[in-house]
Amino acid sequence: MKKITLALALSTTIALLATGCVFTPSGVPEDTTETTIAVATPSETEAVEEANVVEEADETEAVEEAEADSDLTLAQQNAIGQAESYLSFTAFSREGLIEQLEYEGYSNADATFAVDAINVDWNEQAALQAEQYLELMSFSRQGLIDQLLYEGFTQEQAEYGASAVGY
Numbered sequence: 001m002k003k004i005t006l007a008l009a010l011s012t013t014i015a016l017l018a019t020g021c022v023f024t025p026s027g028v029p030e031d032t033t034e035t036t037i038a039v040a041t042p043s044e045t046e047a048v049e050e051a052n053v054v055e056e057a058d059e060t061e062a063v064e065e066a067e068a069d070s071d072l073t074l075a076q077q078n079a080i081g082q083a084e085s086y087l088s089f090t091a092f093s094r095e096g097l098i099e100q101l102e103y104e105g106y107s108n109a110d111a112t113f114a115v116d117a118i119n120v121d122w123n124e125q126a127a128l129q130a131e132q133y134l135e136l137m138s139f140s141r142q143g144l145i146d147q148l149l150y151e152g153f154t155q156e157q158a159e160y161g162a163s164a165v166g167y
Contacts, residue, residue, distance in 0.1 A: 079106045079114030087120065091128035094120070095152030126153045126161030134165055141167035 072080075079101055086092060086100060094115055101111035126148055133139060133147055141162050148158035 073110070075106060075110045076113050076117075079110045080117050082106070083111075083114045083118055087118075087125075091125045091132060093125060093129070093148075093152035093157070094122055099152070122153070122157050123160040123164075126157040127164035128161075129153070130161035130165045 082101060082104060083097055086097060092100065097115050098108070098111045101114060102108055106114070129148060129151060130144055133144060139147065144162045144165075144167060145155075145158045148161050149155065153161065
């Protein structure tokens, strides 16, 4: 009987240890796992509330834009959406974005309309593109400017992009 009791006690001890319990001197198991409760500070609460207000304003603006877009053709609406989608994950020049939309099957007129309908800082796009290029390979200042020109940026935009990354 002692072997069975000892084996049972040993297996119980192992099970309790595996679950994070330890024995205190009194012999009562104690849970050693910690519970953390996050309490938002007033400034964090205000920040969340402000973010919710901004999100609601963005949704309202999107609905208003959708209503205003009712004058647009379906191709124009979709080209705008596609252009915004592309710009959300990579940088483009104006010319490069129009060419990409044309590659996707949009007419030159719809692609040009879409690119002109969205608000884009082309200098910032040149800076982002320059940064992306430098993450992949090394360029001299002139080599980077030439690459940005090849991508369809203007001379001024290409120079801005090179300057923005430290050249």
